[in-house]
Amino acid sequence: MTAPQNTGRLDAGPIDTGPLDAGRLGAGPLAAGAHAGLADPQDALRRLEALALSWELQARPLAPSGLALAGEGWSVDIHPAPGGLSLAAEAGDEAILRGLKEMTEAMLAGLSPEAAERLRWSDGARPGAPAADFREWTWIGRRNVLPGLDRLVFACPDAARYAAAPMHVRLLVPPCDGAAAEWPRQKANGGIAWPSGEAALATRVYTVRRADPVRGEIEVDAVVHGDDLLAGWAARARPGWRLGVLGPSGAPPPADGPLLAAADLSALPALARILAADPAREGLALAAAPPEAARYLAPPLGVTLRLAPPETGAEALADLFLEAAETALPACSAPARWWFAAEAAGVRRVRARLDALNVDRARRDCVAYWRA
Numbered sequence: 001m002t003a004p005q006n007t008g009r010l011d012a013g014p015i016d017t018g019p020l021d022a023g024r025l026g027a028g029p030l031a032a033g034a035h036a037g038l039a040d041p042q043d044a045l046r047r048l049e050a051l052a053l054s055w056e057l058q059a060r061p062l063a064p065s066g067l068a069l070a071g072e073g074w075s076v077d078i079h080p081a082p083g084g085l086s087l088a089a090e091a092g093d094e095a096i097l098r099g100l101k102e103m104t105e106a107m108l109a110g111l112s113p114e115a116a117e118r119l120r121w122s123d124g125a126r127p128g129a130p131a132a133d134f135r136e137w138t139w140i141g142r143r144n145v146l147p148g149l150d151r152l153v154f155a156c157p158d159a160a161r162y163a164a165a166p167m168h169v170r171l172l173v174p175p176c177d178g179a180a181a182e183w184p185r186q187k188a189n190g191g192i193a194w195p196s197g198e199a200a201l202a203t204r205v206y207t208v209r210r211a212d213p214v215r216g217e218i219e220v221d222a223v224v225h226g227d228d229l230l231a232g233w234a235a236r237a238r239p240g241w242r243l244g245v246l247g248p249s250g251a252p253p254p255a256d257g258p259l260l261a262a263a264d265l266s267a268l269p270a271l272a273r274i275l276a277a278d279p280a281r282e283g284l285a286l287a288a289a290p291p292e293a294a295r296y297l298a299p300p301l302g303v304t305l306r307l308a309p310p311e312t313g314a315e316a317l318a319d320l321f322l323e324a325a326e327t328a329l330p331a332c333s334a335p336a337r338w339w340f341a342a343e344a345a346g347v348r349r350v351r352a353r354l355d356a357l358n359v360d361r362a363r364r365d366c367v368a369y370w371r372a
């Protein structure tokens, strides 16, 4: 976790938004503690703070002499303790907790590789075992759902785990077609050993469009744009091939207040899940997508759907969204919930405008889904 990954939150640095056993998903924060053995705890704290700031993590002092690192859905409290530092990590889901441990290991390694190596977390680790939120999905097949968007279907006996929020996963695409891949393994210190060299995995974040626990199936809708890794893998895949999966993780669908949302094709699956989450939702949704997207998105009656041509650029989509949302704003019956997910340039434009409008950061998600 270079800094917890994707979604501008834990999946985006060390995610992206990325997760636990199914029984604990959504059951409240997960916690783990550890002691890092360091000769000069005060100096280590100062260096950790500087490192956190350089990673653009939020850091604030903790009384009496500690440091708190925090982001959406996670925190790490650090206090001087005899012979080192005491660490207390809390996370909204298993993927985030894993990411926090990876991040902590990486930060400590910068101070003292030995301290990082000796780190042990209170919730235990099974060295050599798969990461706690790791699963394999088995390829079933694909079909087209919209121009430019293909549905990839996987078998997963544990599908219930992906049926509720959070809605994103990190797919691990192996270098070897169809053969047994090497997957990430837990290290004793809470870090993750990633396959390297010829066994290195390519990873991409996607939204689970639908999980069917009865059939044991997962659907992911992927943009097909030419040189994409996943569609390329899917084009070669034969039934029985496997992908690795970490997660789910990231933000739950924004649930509170009238919705002001916009998406490009890559964020259409997430927008569809947000719209499906609350049939009584009011608001506005804009999508740069073909006309068939109206059926795909199936917005609730209270949400006005507008479609822009699929080829609309990210900045043009941002401008269309801001104009429509600001027009709709006065009619909102409660503080609005803003959600914009598309290519990075559009996201920058929306963020800047929402800053200028002083929109509370807790009431907005502006997430770069890809970069041109």
Ligand SMILES: Cc1cc2nc3c(=O)[nH]c(=O)nc-3n(C[C@H](O)[C@H](O)[C@H](O)COP(=O)(O)OP(=O)(O)OC[C@H]3O[C@@H](n4cnc5c(N)ncnc54)[C@H](O)[C@@H]3O)c2cc1C
Binding pocket: 006, 007, 016, 017, 168, 204, 205, 206, 207, 208, 220, 221, 222, 223, 224, 225, 227, 228, 229, 230, 250, 265, 266, 267, 269, 270, 367, 368, 369, 370, 371, 372
């Ligand atoms: C939280 C989250 C959820 C996401 N959910 C989905 C999802 O459900 N479905 C989905 O399709 N994507 C989704 N994405 C976006 C997806 O992760 C990126 O598009 C990813 O980079 C795709 O990898 P790639 O191998 O296709 O392209 P990359 O290896 O990232 O890039 C290769 C080339 O393809 C271009 N490119 C990448 N993505 C696109 C695109 N969408 N359209 C046009 N050109 C592109 C790049 O600019 C680059 O030139 C999500 C991203 C995030 C952060």
